Amino acid sequence: MKLQVIYFSPTGTTKRVLEGIVEGLKPESVNFSEILKSRSHKIIEKRSEAPDLVLIGMPTYISRIPPEASVLLKKLKGEGIPVVLVAVYGNNKFGDILLEMKDIAKEIGLIPIAAAAFIGQHSFSNEDMPIAHERPDIADIKKARSFGFAVRREFLSDDVNFANFDLKVPGDFPYREWKGLPANPPETDEKICIKCGKCRAVCPVDAICICDSLNTDPDLCIFCSACVNVCPVSARSLTDKMILDIRERLYTNCSDRKEPEFFFEEI
Numbered sequence: 001m002k003l004q005v006i007y008f009s010p011t012g013t014t015k016r017v018l019e020g021i022v023e024g025l026k027p028e029s030v031n032f033s034e035i036l037k038s039r040s041h042k043i044i045e046k047r048s049e050a051p052d053l054v055l056i057g058m059p060t061y062i063s064r065i066p067p068e069a070s071v072l073l074k075k076l077k078g079e080g081i082p083v084v085l086v087a088v089y090g091n092n093k094f095g096d097i098l099l100e101m102k103d104i105a106k107e108i109g110l111i112p113i114a115a116a117a118f119i120g121q122h123s124f125s126n127e128d129m130p131i132a133h134e135r136p137d138i139a140d141i142k143k144a145r146s147f148g149f150a151v152r153r154e155f156l157s158d159d160v161n162f163a164n165f166d167l168k169v170p171g172d173f174p175y176r177e178w179k180g181l182p183a184n185p186p187e188t189d190e191k192i193c194i195k196c197g198k199c200r201a202v203c204p205v206d207a208i209c210i211c212d213s214l215n216t217d218p219d220l221c222i223f224c225s226a227c228v229n230v231c232p233v234s235a236r237s238l239t240d241k242m243i244l245d246i247r248e249r250l251y252t253n254c255s256d257r258k259e260p261e262f263f264f265e266e267i
């Protein structure tokens with residue numbers, strides 16, 4: 001089985017979940033493609049090189065697919081290949097993201113056969129206010145492997161006909177309106193910053209410029225927190241009051257552990 005993985009994962013939790021699923025799927029070959037970096041708008045170049053299965057993983061941003069990723073997802077061409085859809089969220093809620101992923105998958109010609117929602121450490125989590133701290137953990141990865149294995153066992157045999165598949169996933173249409181976050185990007189403490197450039201390298205939307213000082217374009221920043229996490233001297237931090245309030249609210253209200261959920265086409 002040839003597997004193509006397409007994902008967005010600025011702080012790495014979505015990718016870790018997908019790696020667990022891939023272990024369970026046990027493909028003969030696998031190709032990971034980060035959707036914003038690869039700018040690859042094709043799943044297949046030639047029919048002979050088509051994958052047998054596509055696995056798409058996205059982090060949940062305000063109950064939706066991050067818009068920068070959904071624009072690129074819509075440009076892919078599916079050509080009747082089965083797809084497994086995975087959303088990762090920060091222990092609050094995943095809202096309409098799986099439905100949005102399913103609708104886009106169908107629109108571009110993929111056939112959704114299974115979906116899952118996993119929990120990842122919230123992008124706004126920090127040491128003082130941990131939210132889903134260090135998830136996915138060992139138990140999550142075990143479930144990711146089992147999910148991958150179940151998909152392989154149930155669907156990946158020659159006698160399964162995907163033609164009439166109609167996977168049911170939670171979510172409402174119209175999806176929750178995307179309003180973005182009217183907040184300021186992470187700030188840099190210039191006294192601490194060593195201008196190593198790691199934040200710029202990791203920024204998925206090229207919002208950071210290291211000039212005389214370190215500037216972040218507020219129109220481009222998506223608040224993913226990759227730059228905050230990667231900084232070796234802790235010079236970057238989220239300081240906007242709106243985000244600090246959200247962090248506090250999530251820390252107070254979303255501390256009960258949620259568990260991964262799975263959705264399969266019934267055959």
Ligand SMILES: Cc1cc2nc3c(=O)[nH]c(=O)nc-3n(C[C@H](O)[C@H](O)[C@H](O)COP(=O)(O)O)c2cc1C
Pocket residue numbers: 008009010011012013014015058059060061062063064088089090091092093094095119120121122123124181222223224225
């Ligand atoms: C702008 C923004 C919006 C988010 N919205 C949600 C949300 O609606 N529900 C939720 O549970 N987590 C939300 N999160 C948290 C991420 O979904 C979560 O941290 C995820 O694990 C990040 O994936 P990554 O590590 O692959 O980047 C949000 C994070 C960001 C940056």
